[in-house]
Amino acid sequence: MKKESIVVLGAGLVGSLMATYLARRQYQVQMFEKRPDIRSSENDSGRSINLALSHRGLKALNQVGLLSEISKICLPMRGRMMHDVKGALTFQPYGKEGQFINSVSRNHLNTILMNAAETSGVRMHFQEECLAAEPDHSITHLAGPQGTHQVRSDYILGADGAYSGLREALRKTDRFDFSQYYLPHGYKELTITPSAGKFALDPEALHIWPREQYMLIALPNLDKSFTCTLFLPFEGACSFENLVTEKQVSDLFEQSFGDVVEFMPDLLNEFFEHPTSSMVTIRCAPWIKGKACLVGDASHAIVPFYGQGMNAGFEDCRLLDAALDEYQDDFLKAFGAFQKKRIPDANAIAELALQNFIEMRDLVADEEFLLRKKIERRLNKLYPDQWVPLYSRVTFSDERYSNAQRLGKVQRSIMDKVMREPNIHSDWETMDLSGIIGDLKKQADLT
């Protein structure tokens, strides 16, 4: 055989794509997944059912030749549709004309990626849990259907998620920085069924019911249903802890989400049967020890509010593949270069995702905020190469997250100034905005 052997831990979205990339480089790749094969089981993994796939994810999928197959299971969402308490709607486009993000089923996408990995020559093993690892010797200790065993390989890639077994092995080594922080909010998935065979709501939008301390969102599915996610504090006045009777749940939905309750016939059953899940942010450094490297949630799990968890993980795969190109398949050099460049970007998107929760639940229903977005769109139309809104930098480009975050801060401070203009509410469509671009260039160079 020509090339080295590689163990990839985790057959989730990122693990399957990473394995595919590596198999295409002619490595002998073995994958080990803790769960049963989702393709042959009815079991749900307990994770969220649909996700928002956007530019960064699509770029990586395109590189491994999967774009057209995956496009078939994508539903375009062109903007946010905000529902106020009275049911009034406000639509806010995500980007320019023709830009959209994609609602996609996690399980469907994972199935395509696993099949692609197998087709590329990856050997897959299920119900094999990583118990420990020796990164310096590239030995993985696993517990599987035949008991515990160890696998030797040339390198180990840990794509085994936020609760990564490989990362736990690295975490116990000296001088490994690590943090896990949970949001005080949990989430629960619910369903909006089709109405008379059709989508009950506009299918080309991500629907949001922002209610400050909590919110409901809905993403469309191919079967014309929507998957809703209720985000609510675990404890406190209006919280999961205090929703214990059917009446309490009905009352909350009638009062806060009155315009969709009629499309949620199974609400009460789902509410009491579906799990309430927590949301964690994981940060660590280094991502590499010895011959082992972490990718995706294993090294940088983030909260879901920017729709970037999967996209960032797919981008990891693309960037690691590019680093292997650059260093002619010298893994240790490629690992090192990947980590050095990527950690600041992972930290940036982690912070942006936390901030976007505030924006989604509080601000999207705010007049001032909506006006800002309109002015930003006008600026972007007038100066498409210079004024790119932060959301677009993150979602519709592959510029570094850390750069997007930095420029986002500059743009925010400029917009703060613009919003203090006396007649901004009446004049925003006609006022001269040319000075702003000079400010932007100056401040962006300074920071």
Next chain:
Amino acid sequence: MKKESIVVLGAGLVGSLMATYLARRQYQVQMFEKRPDIRSSENDSGRSINLALSHRGLKALNQVGLLSEISKICLPMRGRMMHDVKGALTFQPYGKEGQFINSVSRNHLNTILMNAAETSGVRMHFQEECLAAEPDHSITHLAGPQGTHQVRSDYILGADGAYSGLREALRKTDRFDFSQYYLPHGYKELTITPSAGKFALDPEALHIWPREQYMLIALPNLDKSFTCTLFLPFEGACSFENLVTEKQVSDLFEQSFGDVVEFMPDLLNEFFEHPTSSMVTIRCAPWIKGKACLVGDASHAIVPFYGQGMNAGFEDCRLLDAALDEYQDDFLKAFGAFQKKRIPDANAIAELALQNFIEMRDLVADEEFLLRKKIERRLNKLYPDQWVPLYSRVTFSDERYSNAQRLGKVQRSIMDKVMREPNIHSDWETMDLSGIIGDLKKQADLT
């Protein structure tokens, strides 16, 4: 038997004191310690050999009746003695006349505390490692000389240090916030031997050789030697990584610590034989799950630069004991009250300890900094109840660390203003400082 059974994990300083407090309340206390009994082994634990015991620690030791026994092994250190590169000395008192901190041997102190625990009725078990725990059922899983076994008790106290087995069990539960952060500096312990049967340096000071990116410190021992600790970056120009030959080590010591090299006859052997250790800051929340509670380094390990790690741990024991008083031995209520009040204080001292590293290695050799300290001492003399320097609040009082930190910030901003006075260098001893106290009161009330 009258009272509940309690498992205390760890027979280190904090575990032994906690067990003593609990045994004095008539609980049945069992302690499990991973290491062999230090009282019957020559083995060094690898941890630093002497520590600075101050007000908070002494207050707790006094409460369990150990003050007079422990005073006998204490060496008073009345201030910092700074050594510049030419060997010139500057002395800076830690507090007011008569205030001092105490150099004490870790092993000696631990021996006294273990003996006190046993005398109070605590049953001690050594070479018993906590592998896992079920906090809701108060079951501890241990591996000891007779193999693995489990111990049931009414409550579990985890005093098992920065790498606590109990905390690891809690960390794996949902919604447990946790971080471990390492300094880029490591440390190594070395010895200054007595000179002609006497202390080679003034024994009533903590000696510091501040050299910006690195430093050496020395604390006196009862046998008239000093234990030195060299703090140096792990990597970089002047680092442990780059001290590999005897010449490199000799050159560094000759150039940077020239005035003490003659008193370090075993320097080269010690340098290459003693371990290079890392320094971690651990933060977590909650400290309580089910019937288990963490104390000391297990929940809040800090870097050593404020000399507060042990003192904070001893204060934990005193405060938990006080909470048991307040809630009439209702453990769950006492745990809850202790945690709620103590976590912000633990976070405050963690931050202060990190900041003090900068102060020790950079500022103590700085003219401006020394003048500040002199003005602060003058203020403290004039207004002893109003102007208490941050160092004194932390070291010579038991006010809450979070309060000390808050007032420290106010005082620093006032001192920034004072230091901008035009003739401050010449007039500081005579200038009118009465306005400052009004500023302090106003700002302290506002924050």
